[in-house]
Amino acid sequence: xxxxxxxxxxxxxxxxxxxxxxxxxxxxxxxxxxxxxxxxxxxxxxxxxxxxxxxxxxxxxxxxxxxxxxxxxxxxxxxxxxxxxxxxxxxxxxxxxxxxxxxxxxxxxxxxxxxxxxxxxxxxxxxxxxxxxxxxxxxxxxxxxxxxxxxxxxxxxxxxxxxxxxxxxxxxxxxxxxxxxxxxxxxxxxxxxxxxxxxxxxxxxxxxxxxxxxxxxxxxxxxxxxxxxxxxxxxxxxxxxxxxxxxxxxxxxxxxxxxxxxxxxxxxxxxxxxxxxxxxxxxxxxxxxxxxxxxxxxxxxxxxxxxxxxxxxxxxxxxxxxxxxxxxxxxxxxxxxxxxxxxxxx
Amino acid sequence: xxxxxxxxxxxxxxxxxxxxxxxxxxxxxxxxxxxxxxxxxxxxxxxxxxxxxxxxxxxxxxxxxxxxxxxxxxxxxxxxxxxxxxxxxxxxxxxxxxxxxxxxxxxxxxxxxxxxxxxxxxxxxxxxxxxxxxxxxxxxxxxxxxxxxxxxxxxxxxxxxxxxxxxxxxxxxxxxxxxxxxxxxxxxxxxxxxxxxxxxxxxxxxxxxxxxxxxxxxxxxxxxxxxxxxxxxxxxxxxxxxxxxxxxxxxxxxxxxxxxxxxxxxxxxxxxxxxxxxxxxxxxxxxxxxxxxxx
Numbered sequence: 046x047x048x049x050x051x052x053x054x055x056x057x058x059x060x061x062x063x064x065x066x067x068x069x070x071x072x073x074x075x076x077x078x079x080x081x082x083x084x085x086x087x088x089x090x091x092x093x094x095x096x097x098x099x100x101x102x103x104x105x106x107x108x109x110x111x112x113x114x115x116x117x118x119x120x121x122x123x124x125x126x127x128x129x130x131x132x133x134x135x136x137x138x139x140x141x142x143x144x145x146x147x148x149x150x151x152x153x154x155x156x157x158x159x160x161x162x163x164x165x166x167x168x169x170x171x172x173x174x175x176x177x178x179x180x181x182x183x184x185x186x187x188x189x190x191x192x193x194x195x196x197x198x199x200x201x202x203x204x205x206x207x208x209x210x211x212x213x214x215x216x217x218x219x220x221x222x223x224x225x226x227x228x229x230x231x232x233x234x235x236x237x238x239x240x241x242x243x244x245x246x247x248x249x250x251x252x253x254x255x256x257x258x259x260x261x262x263x264x265x266x267x268x269x270x271x272x273x274x275x276x277x278x279x280x281x282x283x284x285x286x287x288x289x290x291x292x293x294x295x296x297x298x299x300x301x302x303x304x305x306x307x308x309x310x311x312x313x314x315x316x317x318x319x320x321x322x323x324x325x326x327x328x329x330x331x332x333x334x335x336x337x338x339x340x341x342x343x344x345x346x347x348x349x350x351x352x353x354x355x356x357x358x359x360x361x362x363x364x365x366x367x368x369x370x371x372x373x374x375x376x377x378x379x380x381x382x383x384x385x386x387x388x389x390x391x
Numbered sequence: 392x393x394x395x396x397x398x399x400x401x402x403x404x405x406x407x408x409x410x411x412x413x414x415x416x417x418x419x420x421x422x423x424x425x426x427x428x429x430x431x432x433x434x435x436x437x438x439x440x441x442x443x444x445x446x447x448x449x450x451x452x453x454x455x456x457x458x459x460x461x462x463x464x465x466x467x468x469x470x471x472x473x474x475x476x477x478x479x480x481x482x483x484x485x486x487x488x489x490x491x492x493x494x495x496x497x498x499x500x501x502x503x504x505x506x507x508x509x510x511x512x513x514x515x516x517x518x519x520x521x522x523x524x525x526x527x528x529x530x531x532x533x534x535x536x537x538x539x540x541x542x543x544x545x546x547x548x549x550x551x552x553x554x555x556x557x558x559x560x561x562x563x564x565x566x567x568x569x570x571x572x573x574x575x576x577x578x579x580x581x582x583x584x585x586x587x588x589x590x591x592x593x594x595x596x597x598x599x600x601x602x603x604x605x606x607x608x609x610x611x612x613x614x615x616x617x618x619x620x621x622x623x624x625x626x627x628x629x630x631x632x633x634x635x636x637x638x639x640x641x642x643x644x645x646x647x648x649x650x651x652x653x654x655x656x657x658x659x660x661x662x663x664x665x666x667x668x669x670x671x672x673x674x675x676x677x678x679x680x681x682x683x684x685x686x
Contacts, residue, residue, distance in 0.1 A: 096582050116586045117585050117586065123586040125579045125583060129582070131580060133602060142589070146587065198588055
């Protein structure tokens with residue numbers, strides 16, 4: 046176990062940022078902390094790095110209690126959202142910083158430092174930029190420098206705080222793939238914070254979904270997407286239709302009885318149902334209960350809004366399928382739900 | 392860009408070609424107007440009086456000029472003025488930096504009052520400052536008496552007194568130039584340094600201080616320039632002994648009182664030249680520091 050978090054609690058004034066959080070990070074994995082802003086994910090990451098103090102709990106890095114250690118004693122590489130490169134140093138000096146500030150006895154000779162820095166520059170594909178200053182680089186290049194700088198100290202753990210947050214969409218996607226590939230090559234235990242579910246699902250080995258200072262669910266991307274553990278996770282991951290229903294004898298009824306869904310039977314009484322747009326099937330039926338109110342085409346997909354006795358649902362399918370069905374706004378249709386999840390009302 | 396280029400070529404006079412040489416294509420309008428205004432304004436407010444001064448000094452002729460300037464009394468006044476101004480600016484650079492650091496980094500009771508106090512040397516009439524300082528540091532003053540009793544050190548009416556007055560008036564320049572830069576320094580850079588294994592001292596000396604250095608040099612240059620031109624506070628505390636504690640501005644006033652207008656102009660011109668070159672050097676130093684990381 047690379048990182049063991051137990052019972053970590055953190056308050057900012059009267060605001061509870063982390064509420065007794067337990068988490069295990071496995072050696073060599075790439076873990077995503079995913080949640081909306083204010084969920085405590087960045088606070089948790091900063092506590093791991095020692096940049097923030099925990100009020101209670103314990104943190105073990107490779108089996109060693111670390112809460113009492115200063116950031117510089119933890120051997121943790123940290124990558125910031127806005128790069129935090131040293132502006133007055135060249136790319137080379139930025140990356141060499143962690144090696145040059147080592148205590149005299151542990152410091153490498155300058156030739157060795159140079160060799161290591163050049164190796165890292167090769168790794169992040171910036172070998173020609175060694176003499177540039179950060180201001181002369183693009184956002185994506187700066188973040189790669191920041192990554193190389195963090196890797197230079199050969200960290201036990203790499204922590205990344207919204208590493209792609211400040212980049213534009215295209216660069217973000219490229220850098221994401223590149224980071225995944227890099228991780229597959231060097232296998233350093235990594236934790237990254239993001240509020241972008243697509244990023245977490247695409248990049249991480251495991252995803253930790255957080256909300257209001259608590260962990261809602263931990264699992265592989267497929268697990269958390271296909272089997273959300275709570276209503277929050279369902280709503281936070283991907284598009285979802287959410288509506289009130291009443292469950293009786295394993296059947297959830299909604300929209301004044303126009304919609305019936307079979308459930309697994311654990312919930313009784315008033316409840317909330319969640320249905321993913323692509324789990325909503327439509328078939329043209331004359332005099333059917335649903336009415337197509339609008340159709341939006343986004344790239345290869347079509348989003349269809351259906352009015353079911355006052356309940357508005359969104360369905361998603363590819364354009365080809367829509368063409369086969371031949372639905373257009375105003376048409377009546379029947380609605381089938383292939384898969385739904387029902388949570389009791391709290 | 393196209394529009395800008397075409398207006399340049401349409402301009403018929405030679406002024407048009409001069410402008411098009413100076414001007415890079417830009418979307419920001421009003422280059423000609425603002426440049427013209429700036430030059431006129433600078434000319435009237437700054438260059439014209441300086442030119443009058445130089446012309447007055449030129450009336451002495453080349454040898455007359457050097458005869459007026461290269462006397463032992465004038466040379467030692469230059470030494471006093473520039474030497475002590477540099478010393479005072481250096482003292483301010485160190486302690487003004489600390490004041491700025493404390494004001495930005497820590498919150499304590501009376502923080503705002505201290506912040507406001509820093510500006511007082513800007514506002515106080517310099518003669519008042521000079522009289523207050525000489526009363527304090529005179530051999531029978533509160534501080535002057537203690538220094539005399541303990542160390543046998545005479546402060547008022549010596550060059551040390553001048554340095555103290557120049558330090559007093561120069562402090563706000565350093566504090567007010569460093570303060571905003573320190574305030575805007577992102578904490579992430581320091582956090583990054585800490586996580587990379589740097590001690591607090593290494594973080595300060597390798598990350599924080601280099602980022603503040605250009606502002607510190609600016610503050611130093613301003614404090615220095617102010618000190619060189621200072622008159623009011625110094626004459627009360629200096630003792631004004633020719634060759635020992637006489638500053639150049641006082642010497643100029645003395646020459647004027649003796650109706651030696653040419654001599655006063657010559658000394659003034661010399662002062663102008665020396666100041667200009669020192670400030671130019673400081674500016675180039677700054678530009679070089681900024682160029683290193685602000686491209």
